[in-house]
Every structure is written in structure tokens, then in C-alpha cells.
Amino acid sequence: MKLTPLFVGALTLALAGTASAQTITIATVNNGDMIRMQGLSDRFTEETGIELNWVVLEENTLRQNVTTDIATNGGQYDVMTIGTYEVPIWARQEWLVPLDALGDDPEYDVDDLLPPIRDGLSVDGTLYAAPFYGESSFIMYRTDLMESAGLEMPEAPTWDFIAEAARAMTDRDNDINGICLRGKAGWGENMAFLTAMSNSFGARWFDENWQPQFDQPEWKETLDFYISLMNDAGPSGASSNGFNENLTLFQQGKCGMWIDATVAASFVTNPDDSTVADQVGFALAPDNGLGKRANWLWAWSLAIPTGSQQHEAAAQFINWATSKAYLELVAAEEGWANVPPGTRTSLYENPEYQDAAPFAQMTLDSINAADPNNPTVDPVPYVGVQFVAIPEFQGIGTNVGQLFSAVLAGQMSVDDALAQAQAATLRDMTRAGYVK
Template sequence: MKNTPFLVGALTIALVGSASAQSLTIATVNNGDMIRMQELSSGFTDETGIELNWVVLEENTLRQRVTTDIATGGGQYDIMTIGNYEVPIWGRQGWLAPLDDLAEDADYNVDDLLPAIRGGLSVDGTLYAVPFYGESSMIMYRTDLLEEAGLEMPENPTWEFVAEAARAMTDRENDINGICLRGKAGWGENMALITSMANAFGGRWFDEDWNPQFDQPVWNEVLNFYVDLMNDAGPAGASSNGFNENLALFQQGRCGMWIDATVAASFVSNPDDSEVADMVGYAVAPDTGNDNRGNWLWSWNLGIPESSQQKDAAKQFLAWATSQEYTNLVAENEGWANVPPGTRTSLYENPDYIEAAPFAEITLDAINAADTVNPTVDPVPYVGGQFVAIPEFQGLGTTVGQLFSAALAGQSSVDDALSQAQSVAEREMRRGGYMN
């Protein structure tokens, strides 16, 4: 494995001499980009002397552990991998160390960060985390299967077309599912997908007075559409499938379509990992004819809890892992198509990346089109796109996700799931003081 110099700015110069006895504990998620970062980080240790202890966890488990640790000031981790949901909430609560040093470091070039991504990581102009990669959502589909079905992907696909195509591509005898969608319970798992669907259909979590909306007809339409589609064209056991499970199914050639994070594009198009790499097409997320695609905006970011006793060394790692130099390091080792996407403007101006990544333009367009301030068709009192940016959402979203996952698994009816979701949401909104 090749290594290149990647020390970044004044932070490094100040720390190299005293770092030999230091170690950092990093909590991160078990997806491909983060695993690659772990593999490449030996060069960082060789250069700085800072040892790295990795805690790599499944997405839902990661969220539970880092939330508990930071809320209690446990100090178990020096660096946390967190989303743009947590960053502004935790920053306002004083749980994250501000990153003014990085923001002012000319070598780091914070102005190169995509405005949509950077804005979600700042509170009152102060940066509280830096993005490792950013994403929106898109359709990834098998061009060969769609052609065999006698269909052509429209420039602006609708959910109606997605359902038609998914059913047409389904071939149970050959273990090909027309569509793979998230079913695993979690506010950042199935609810990211279903909330995005609801936004596109005209649904919303709450009205302008914070009244929950699961008792409205549009939610019944959304959840029935989702469950029926997955029963007709989805894989067996879909209620247990999240991002990683659906990625594996698509790479194995067992999905006709997959609507999920744009970051997955490099994995499904990599011939080393994907059996269908040369048969993948990309399209914008579907709408229902109302120009709202519900495409989400998400970033996995590195932040430092205030409880860490190694803040200076942690900032040095953040500067390395999210720098332009790290992008070049990944490109040298893995190829340009596999670099972390969706964070820096310069990446989308790099001809080497544009040539290697056929999904680059659609990814950038999706990120720029995501509207987290006005995520739904009708007005709402919250921001967040595929999530509701309030502290209560982590628990509430997961509970609703469990109810919807049970409906997908046939353990309850759609009507029962929505009724229970309405009751739970009303209780939480009253408890939080949002509604009378």
C-alpha cells in the first residue's frame, strides 16, 4: 500500500514533536469508506506517532453508544463519527469542541467545503465537525434488466414508474428482486427512506403547530405503497435490511433497483466488489409529479467531544482524514472513483474524478437540490429533510421505524402502525412542550 505525505497545516507542526505518547479512540460506522480510512490510517500513525484505537460499529449501535457517552460526559471516545443531525444539536448544548483552529487554517481550506454540507455543521458561524463524506439520494438500477423489461428510465422518474419497473424486473425464480429499499428499523435507517418518500408524496411529520400527521390520508398512501411494493418486488426478510445489506444484494446482482445514498454509487460500480459493475445506471430520486423528490442531505462527520482529553491530537487527525491530501491518498491507493464524495467543491472540478466517476454530476446535483429548510410540499416548523432536527427525533424516529418495520414484516397492519405512530408522536410532542 502506498503512502504519501499528508500532514496538514500549523496544527501538525505544533504537535508532531509531542505526539509519540498519545493515542486516540475513534468511534466510527462500519461502512466501506470508514473501513478504508481505518486501513489507510497507519500512515498517519507512522508520521505523527499518534496511536489510533478503532471502535467500528453498526450504524444504529454507533448512534446509541456515542449519544450515551457524549450526553453523560463519559469520555470514552476522542473522536466520534456523527451525522449532520447530531452536530448542530450537540454543538448548541456545548457537547462538541469547536473547530475554529481548522476553520482558520489556510492549508485546510474550509472554504472549499460544499456550502450545503458546511452549513449543516455550524452553529452561529462556528464549525463543530468536519465532513468525511456527504451524500444525497438517487436511483441506482440495472440497465440490462430495465431494457429486458421493455422500459427506459425517464429523466425525471416518478414513484409510479419505479413501482412499475420494479414489478416488471422481479424474477423470483432467478432470485432477482425488482427493488431493494431499507426496512431495518431506525431513524437513520428505514425512516430516512420512508420520510423522504413521504416528503415526495406530500406528507410531513408535523403541521405548523407541531401536531403529528400520521393520521392523515397521505401517510396511509405512503406506507401502503411502500409495503405493497416491497411485498411484490422486494427481497425476503426486507425488514432486516439496511444500507449494508441492500448494498450486498445489489452487488450480487439480486436487485433491479436500489434507491439510497449517492455514496453507494462507487461501491456498486467497482468491479472488484460488484458483479454488475458494468450494468449500473443512475437517476435522480423519484417524485410524484409535484417537483419534490424528497432527496435527502446527509454527511458522516468527525467531531470531538468536549470530554476528550486529547483535543489537539484529535484535531490533527480530523485535519488529515478530511483534507484534500487524504482524497489524493485514496485516489492513489484505490482509484479516483472511490474517494470520499460530497464534501469539497474542488473534487467536482477535478477532471480525473469526473472521468472516473460517472455518478459525479448527478451526486452533486442531488446534494445541491436537497432542501432541508423546506423539505416538504406544505409548510412545516422543522428543518432536516429525511429527519426532523429536534432532540426528541432520535428516540421518536426509531420507535416509529420499529412500527413501520413490523408492518413491512407482516407483524401488524399499516393502519395499526400508523395509529400507534400517531399516539407515540403526540405523547412525545406534549412531553417536549411542542404542543398543548
């Protein structure tokens, strides 16, 4: 890989026989693409002499740890895996190092990054995190079970069709659940799915005056529909299931449908991991005829906290891990279908990728269809499809997620959860000064 002049100094030091090898610490999430990156990272160390210390965490734990570290300027991590929610908020607080060097490197080709993904990781035109993979959400389903149920999946289905199909495909005697959906509490776990779902039901987190909207009928309709569907066709213990748990269930043939991140497509169609790899179809996220589908927009990205003392080495790793050359490395080792998706225009123009990844075009269409600036049917004062881009949302979203997960676990009613969500969110937004 060609190195830019900015990195030459760091590279020279790393290779010059210093007293001890330079080491950077990377915090990342335990998703399949990140685990693959860790497995291939010895190539980076061989090229640069820079050693890597990995901290691989479950999604909710990662968010908690990196948020605490960066807010306290702890300096525990040199590279953080963060998302589209954190980047603009933290950049405005000057907690992240600008990635200007990527724009100066013609080999990296920052202009090749998909515009919706790049825009979400930039502030005033400056990139503050580089996308490792980008995603929206869509439906993954068992074509054989759909056929056995006597149904045909539309390319753009409604929620009513999804409910009908899920119930028809459910076979409790053979441990087949008609649908698997997130239930694990967390603003980026169950609330990512439920917020995107609620958008398609006409709901919103806040009205234009920042008043919470959980006391409105659209949220009740959303939650009633979700709970009824999961009770009838979902797996047992669903209140503990997030992305990874549902991925495992689908790969084991225990889900008729799964509505989740587009990035999962390569894992459910990989015969080395999935028992149903040759029986998977894809469809757009559902809608209710109101003009909004239940698809989100997200990127897991690599960023440098200002508290790190090794900015140049960290930037060099980010360049390597999010480059075109890294995609080619994964393709050579694992096949084109398994490269990190959703970040580069050139990937979706690559005939080899198109041939290997039957989900490629639908992934791109779903990413391009998500509009963070207009996420809901009615106007809202916030940006974000499956989250609200304000600092307070982490706490508020997780609290609401815990309430909704408790409903799924049978610990409280829909009405009680919505009432508590309304009261708690109103209190928090009033304290934060949004509601006067």
C-alpha cells in the first residue's frame, strides 16, 4: 500500500529499531466484519511495525466504555469504533481528531465514499471518522419457508404482509420462528429497530417543540404491533436478543424472516457459517403506506480521540483498514461477497462484487433511501433515522429501550411502558432545556 507523506515519519520511527515496538490500542465491536479485520491485521503490523492491542466488546459495552473514555479525555484508546450518532456530536465538542490526511491521499480516494455515509461522518465538510462498513436495514427471509407457506415476498412489502407471513411460517414443533427482531435493551439495539419501525407507522420521538410523543396513537400502534407479532411468531427469550443473537438464530435455520442491518447479508449467505445459505432472499424494509419505510442509516467507523498520544500511527491504521486495498485483501482471502459493504461507490460498480453479492443493489438502494434530515412522516426538529442526534439521546434512548424490552419479556403492559417513557423523556428533556 502506498503511504502518504504525513505517515512517513511515523513509519520511519516504527521501523528504525526503537527500544520497543510502537503499539496502538483499538476498541471495536464484536461484529463479524470487525473480527475479520482483527484476524487480518497482522498484515498491517508486517507492513508498518506498529503493534495492535485489541479491545473487542459487545455493542452496548463498547458504547459505554468509549463514551466514558472520550468524555473524560482518558486516553485509553487510540482508535475507537463509533457510529454515525456519535461522530458529529463528539466532533463539535472537539473530542475527535480531523482525518484531513485521508483527503490528501489519492490512493485512499475519499471522494469514493458513498455520499450518505460520508456526510454522516463529517462536520462542515471535514471528515472525523472513516467508515469501516455502512448499512441500512432490510428483510432477510427463507425462500423455502415462504414457498411452503404459499406466499411470495414482494420486493417492497407492507407490515401487514410481514405479519401474515411470519405467522404462517412459524412452526413451534420444529423450532422455527416466523420472525426474529431485536429485543435487547439499548438505544442502538432494540431502539434502533423500533425507532425505524415507528417512522413507518407515522410516529416520532419529538414534535417540533421537542415534546415527547409516546402518548400519541402512532407509538401505541407501533408497540402493539411489534409485541403481538413477537408473541405469535418470535423466538423465546427475545428480550435478550440483539443483532448477534438473531444472526445466530437465522444462520441455524430458526428464523423465517429477520429484519435487521444490511451488513448481515454476507453472513447469512455464507455456507461456511449458515445452514440456510442457499435459501435466503431479500426485500426492502416494510412500510405502512405512509411514505416511510422502516430502514435506517448507520456506519460503524474508526475515529481517533483527541486524548490519544499516537495520532499519526492511529491515522495510519485507519487508512489501512478503510481503504480500497483492504477491500481487495478481504476479497482475496474470503471472497468478494464478504468484503465490508456500504462505504464505497466503486464497490457497487465492481462486476465481481455484483456477481458475488446478490444483496448488493438492494443494500445500496436502502442506504440511499434513508433520509436523516427527513426521517419521519410529520416534521421533527432533529436529524437521524433510527436515533435522535442530540447528546442526551444515549441515556434517554436506553431508558426507553429498557421499558420496551420489559414489555416483550412480559413484565409490564404496552400502556404502562409508553406512559413511563413519556414521563421520563419529558423530565429529561425539560432538565436539558429543550422543553421550556
